[in-house]
Amino acid sequence: MSRNVLLLPGDGIGPEIVAEAEKVLNKVNDQFNLGLTFDKALVGGAAIDATDSPLPDETLEKARNADAILLGAVGGPQWDSLPMAKRPEKGLLGLRSNLQLFANLRPAILYPQLASASSLKPEVVSGLDILIVRELTGGIYFGQPRGVRELENGERQGYNTYQYTESEIRRIGRVAFEAAQQRGKKLCSVDKANVLEVTVLWREVMEDLKREYPDVELSHMYVDNAAMQLVRAPKQFDVIVTGNMFGDILSDEAAMLTGSIGMLPSASLNSEKQGMYEPCHGSAPDIAGQGIANPLATIISAAMMLRYSLNEEKAAEAIEAAVSKVLDQGLRTADIMSDGGKKVSTREMGEAVLNAL
Amino acid sequence: MSRNVLLLPGDGIGPEIVAEAEKVLNKVNDQFNLGLTFDKALVGGAAIDATDSPLPDETLEKARNADAILLGAVGGPQWDSLPMAKRPEKGLLGLRSNLQLFANLRPAILYPQLASASSLKPEVVSGLDILIVRELTGGIYFGQPRGVRELENGERQGYNTYQYTESEIRRIGRVAFEAAQQRGKKLCSVDKANVLEVTVLWREVMEDLKREYPDVELSHMYVDNAAMQLVRAPKQFDVIVTGNMFGDILSDEAAMLTGSIGMLPSASLNSEKQGMYEPCHGSAPDIAGQGIANPLATIISAAMMLRYSLNEEKAAEAIEAAVSKVLDQGLRTADIMSDGGKKVSTREMGEAVLNAL
Numbered sequence A, B: 001m002s003r004n005v006l007l008l009p010g011d012g013i014g015p016e017i018v019a020e021a022e023k024v025l026n027k028v029n030d031q032f033n034l035g036l037t038f039d040k041a042l043v044g045g046a047a048i049d050a051t052d053s054p055l056p057d058e059t060l061e062k063a064r065n066a067d068a069i070l071l072g073a074v075g076g077p078q079w080d081s082l083p084m085a086k087r088p089e090k091g092l093l094g095l096r097s098n099l100q101l102f103a104n105l106r107p108a109i110l111y112p113q114l115a116s117a118s119s120l121k122p123e124v125v126s127g128l129d130i131l132i133v134r135e136l137t138g139g140i141y142f143g144q145p146r147g148v149r150e151l152e153n154g155e156r157q158g159y160n161t162y163q164y165t166e167s168e169i170r171r172i173g174r175v176a177f178e179a180a181q182q183r184g185k186k187l188c189s190v191d192k193a194n195v196l197e198v199t200v201l202w203r204e205v206m207e208d209l210k211r212e213y214p215d216v217e218l219s220h221m222y223v224d225n226a227a228m229q230l231v232r233a234p235k236q237f238d239v240i241v242t243g244n245m246f247g248d249i250l251s252d253e254a255a256m257l258t259g260s261i262g263m264l265p266s267a268s269l270n271s272e273k274q275g276m277y278e279p280c281h282g283s284a285p286d287i288a289g290q291g292i293a294n295p296l297a298t299i300i301s302a303a304m305m306l307r308y309s310l311n312e313e314k315a316a317e318a319i320e321a322a323v324s325k326v327l328d329q330g331l332r333t334a335d336i337m338s339d340g341g342k343k344v345s346t347r348e349m350g351e352a353v354l355n356a357l
């Protein structure tokens, strides 16, 4: 059985961090006899420069045929003035939507070795372990109609549509309830049901689903309150489920509670568990090419890929253990130096993980 | 010259905290010879119970004729199952929209006396002083069409519309640029211009306005990044301007950085500087009627009202100085007890402010 992994380095620090994750994947491929084959393709700004499209047909084709995808990051200032349809982000959004990767899992975990990196007090975040389940192929990101129109009085109006069907809500709800079952059995659904009709439906469907998961305790929270509670007492949460836009905001806020966004992976899955895996952080154009980016979020994303899409739990655990070991050894890239340690480059960090394997 | 202030106690702890602010207003009215007259009306759940409407005509009429409005808070679990059009929140939203109170000013200030209440490390938040300018009468809160419809396949779809015209963006932009001119001269406009067309227009109009305010440094930030940066390094911000929904989320997040949401006021102004003033916190039904709520956010909101809508800077400063004094005296309601002090009730806190005046 041969399974294909597609690597999409993308822009900015993307190529540097994916290169390290690739080495790690190669090593566990041999060690555990996984039978993985690897391919590579262009996406985002790199694809725009080469083909004039952020998501070339060839890339989409390869992505459809891959068993799993590992993405670096997309975007950068040199493409910021392009019209929206031609921007690097459209490559990412196009992959999500074409492959129907509706379930975005974003853990916010505080690594004990990096506890002091957080801007929050230690007692507020120590042991933090939240999973945010974000709907990724619907909501206001993809709603139609959208655009900028001219009104009768001659002025322009921008407009977007926020929408969810019952079945879209139900399928992401199931993913979240199931994740909660395997964790602390607490699910908090975040909406704005006191103002937005679409989230009234959201809340109704979540309530409905609850009956199928009697072992999970479901609560509801307005998004403004959730943004507060994440700052005030983040450990009250186990699993959070929410729509695309609220999930974008809250998952970044939650990630930053750990102070180490360079450590956080993410998974985007479809109903066949085919998935795209990427670090939570962006393309960091300001430090691209300097060899100082933190490859660990991408390496941990590769571990997530082995676990969720390739069913290789042992290999996933080996990678995670290796990462933990290099942290214990005190090795730190620049972004996680706040509590001291030995400063290493992107490549040195990758090598250290290889050696720890 | 007699000017009329309308008091809207509302629900939950609303009546208790507005009662204390009313005493404070009465005192400065005498001391500074302000010539204020006061009236009272029902809004929110209290109005639903009495009249079946969250915003009775009589209340709206009084609000239109008032020079300024002081609101407690609306909402509570007993009204949560009502259809959206009949909920307490509609009273608040109806006032905002009928009076065209488009400019919502939400300061997030850390009181030095309460520094330890924050869940963030002292060095991250000490001296924090951010102003969030939130558009309050447009965006997805009021966009049409909205509702829940049945699709051809028989399933339901919820939908809302996010929209802004150039002139709506321009008028809130001007408020924000002017506020920045009077503060640190730094304005950060928050959008999601890499995904949402309406915020592409938002960014364009802000860029356009910049030319009229050459002394203000304008920057742009995506909303997900803003949610992160508020946690990571909130002191990088001076004034933030954003739309209704993002402003709802970010202003609550920013307020919670201080750890003392019971201290934070807000103002909602229209183009005639008529305004509605209210604490940032909600109606806190869990502690309503117990006499333990913190009245200071409402009292400070009354000070803001004197400053912005009634042009009584001296009286405003007197109230703020009195609040500072009671904090220096170590008086604390339950919500701000984390660093010790003498625990007082709602009424005792109100009395202490009166005595300090």
Ligand SMILES: CC(C)[C@H](C(=O)O)[C@@H](O)C(=O)O
Pocket: A089, A092, A093, A248, B194, B195, B224
């Ligand atoms: C790059 C951008 C389109 C994307 C999003 O908003 O979804 C990113 O912020 C993310 O969260 O993956």
Ligand SMILES: CC(C)[C@H](C(=O)O)[C@@H](O)C(=O)O
Pocket: A194, A195, A224, B089, B092, B093, B248
């Ligand atoms: C009560 C609710 C409708 C309101 C809002 O969302 O605007 C509140 O959260 C606020 O921020 O004033």
